[in-house]
Amino acid sequence: MFDIIHCSLRLKADPTRRVVRPFHPANGSNGSDVRRIVDYVAALDEATAGDELERVLRDFDPRRWQARNMFDARFARIEAELGLGHAGLSEVRRRLIGAFFCHAHGYAAAALTNPGVVPHPDQSGMGRDAVRIIISLRAVGEGHIGSVAFREGILGPGPVLDLMPEPPFATAADGAGDPGGDAIAIHRHRDSSLSGTVLFPMTEAQREGLEDLRLVRFTHDDGAVEWLGTYSAHDGVRRRPELLRTSDFRSFTLAPMSAPAAQGRGMALFPRKIGGRYAMIGRRDNATIVLMTSDRLDAWGEGVPLLSPVHAWEQAQIGICGSPIEIDEGWIVLTHGVGAMRKYAIGAVLLDKADPSKVIGRAELPLIAATQEDHEGYRPNVVYSCGAMRHGEHLFVPYGVADSSVAFGFVALGELLAALK
Incomplete structure (x- = not known):
């Protein structure tokens, strides 16, 4: 030897070791689940949306910058792919929508x-x-x-x-x-x-x-x-x-x-x-x-x-x-x-x-x-x-x-x- x-x-x-990954709904081609989730978040009042986002971010503490950035990127991709037209949503709601389309692996x-x-x-x-x-x-x-x-x-x-x-x-x-x-x-x-x-x-x-x-x-x-x-x-x-x-x-x-x-x-x-x-x-x-x-x-x-x-x-x-x-x-x-x-x-x-x-x-x-x-x-x-x-x-x-x-x-x-x- x-x-x-x-x-x-x-x-x-x-x-x-975990990674934040994009989550793609099973029926993502027609967008029905995506639109349902977006509509749900859009209907929340700002305080409720903020509380929900805070609960999500606590799971990733102290790495919140990565989670926030991924949530922002996922919302931008969802919006572009399906033409959602929710550009007027607050930053909190946009991030919460993005969080629904991510998962930890x-x-x-x-x-x-x-x-x-x-x-x-x-x-x-x-x-x-x-x-x-x-x-x-x-x-x-x-x-x-x-x-x-x-x-x-x-x-x-x-x-x-x-x-x-x-x-x-x-x-x-x-x-x-x-x-x-x-x-x-x-x-x-x-x-x-x-x-x-x-x-x-x-x-x-x-x-x-x-x-x-x-x-x-x-x-x-x-x-x-x-x-x-x-x-x-x-x-x-x-x-x-x-x-x-x-x-x-x-x-x-x-x-x-x-x-x-x-x-x-x-x-x-x-x-x-x-x-x-x-x-x-x-x-x-x-x-x-x-x-x-x-x-x-x-x-x-x-x-x-x-x-x-x-x-x-x-x-x-x-x-x-x-x-x-x-x-x-x-x-x-x-x-x-x-x-x-x-x-x-x-x-x-x-x-x-x-x-x-x-x-x-x-x-x-x-x-x-x-x-x-x-x-x-x-x-x-x-x-x-x-x-x-x-x-x-x-x-x-x-x-x-x-x-x-x-x-x-x-x-x-x-x-x-x-x-x-």
């Missing part, structure tokens, strides 16, 4: 897992040996709904991680688009930090969850930088690959991809084009990792086989963790393997830099494997990562443990490269 520098810090599922009550990491777009104030980062997480809460949460932090100097504090109450990103359609635009609330923002399912295809976001900092041919993330949208029956795009982590677009070679989970983009084409690795089945190339980010073909199981610890299943990591020697790709008793491990391979269809190195032993302490949890015997990044002479690897907590480790690049030859 590798000599991993483990951080003492762990993130865990937390039933106290325990977004990380069941599990917090499958992390990935990318450099933060804001590197102001960072010294040469430190970098600000964004950790993405799969949070599972009420109703087994999967969402995307974030934590901001700083790596370094050296193999050290410090996480920024998260606010006591999170806010759901809101969006525009047809919930029954495909592409949708969502926006972080102007007063919410990224560490206090959660991305929830918003379309029918996403209804049961957004799963396993694999982010990468992508550099386009003209030098423009964008953060791209592949993930799996789940409607309760089927999963389909989708793509998240953002340049600032304030505004995001979510849209489906066509990728017959990897219809389930496990697709990760290279951080730049290879030979003039976009490139991505994915899992075709439990025994085949493929390399795909395309002229478009939203359409991918079958790809060519790249890896299959070799070692005992990956015979039951093999897949990829996150995006390939570019170093002088080639592309490091972290894989996940499943062995006997469904025990998970994280391995590594090295691909040729100019032609990533060539595997030039493969570690015989896993970097990280489930241990005795990982036998209990939401999913026992699981260690799983959705992306690592280079930091100086180390590889920083966040990984989920039994789908119940998130751990962090640093692997020395020199030791890893020696094992890949």
Whole structure:
């Protein structure tokens, strides 16, 4: 096994973590419930409306600014969508109407897992040996709904991680688009930090969850930088690959991809084009990792086989963790393997830099494997990562443990490269 520098810090599922989410009535298309509630609030006298709003806000104390802002935003959306024409309502009544179309959701009550990491777009104030980062997480809460949460932090100097504090109450990103359609635009609330923002399912295809976001900092041919993330949208029956795009982590677009070679989970983009084409690795089945190339980010073909199981610890299943990591020697790709008793491990391979269809190195032993302490949890015997990044002479690897907590480790690049030859 590798000599991993483990951080003492762990993130865990937390039933106290709540988020204010928009509530959409079941018959929202015709607006009957919405209009009934608006008419009810409009008929209240000002004192009664004020007392009712105060009772609602007490539930969110001391975070009233977030609740008020969400209530205001929800009223504005309801008014715009249905043309209510209640612009003359007092601020109290507008907020109370907005409150009827929000709800609190325990977004990380069941599990917090499958992390990935990318450099933060804001590197102001960072010294040469430190970098600000964004950790993405799969949070599972009420109703087994999967969402995307974030934590901001700083790596370094050296193999050290410090996480920024998260606010006591999170806010759901809101969006525009047809919930029954495909592409949708969502926006972080102007007063919410990224560490206090959660991305929830918003379309029918996403209804049961957004799963396993694999982010990468992508550099386009003209030098423009964008953060791209592949993930799996789940409607309760089927999963389909989708793509998240953002340049600032304030505004995001979510849209489906066509990728017959990897219809389930496990697709990760290279951080730049290879030979003039976009490139991505994915899992075709439990025994085949493929390399795909395309002229478009939203359409991918079958790809060519790249890896299959070799070692005992990956015979039951093999897949990829996150995006390939570019170093002088080639592309490091972290894989996940499943062995006997469904025990998970994280391995590594090295691909040729100019032609990533060539595997030039493969570690015989896993970097990280489930241990005795990982036998209990939401999913026992699981260690799983959705992306690592280079930091100086180390590889920083966040990984989920039994789908119940998130751990962090640093692997020395020199030791890893020696094992890949």
